[in-house]
Amino acid sequence: MGILDAFKKKSDDKKKNANPMDPENMGFMQRMAMKKLEKMSPDEREKLMKKVMTPDNIQKNKADILKTLEAMKKSGQMNDHQIFEAKKRLGLL
Incomplete structure (x- = not known):
């Protein structure tokens, strides 16, 4: 471990795997x-x-919503059936 190791950037591995709701x-x-x-x-x-989740806002942010649902599936917060129900309720099927 060199003297310059103290000034290195911290790795982003912890942030990538971290829960975004934390x-x-x-x-x-x-x-x-x-x-x-x-x-x-x-x-x-x-x-x-109700005010925020209008159909216009949902369609405008569709990519972000789908990305978040996939991240929740990978982290184990939601299973396939829950994601299917969420997509159905949001009109993303």
């Missing part, structure tokens, strides 16, 4: 939004999700 892996604005969402009442949260 607050440590979120950016500042994402953490703030997550905290605000957690503090909302269930009614407010449902109203917000």
Whole structure:
């Protein structure tokens, strides 16, 4: 181990395999939004999700949604049937 090893960039291997829903892996604005969402009442949260999850927004962000679903499948958070149901509800089939 040389003296310059202390200045090397840390590897991104940990970040690639890390859970994106873990607050440590979120950016500042994402953490703030997550905290605000957690503090909302269930009614407010449902109203917000209805407003955000319009068909136009879903189609606009289709690639990101599909990529996230595949990442959740690989990490074991969702199985094939759950992903199928999510795609069906979002109209992505």
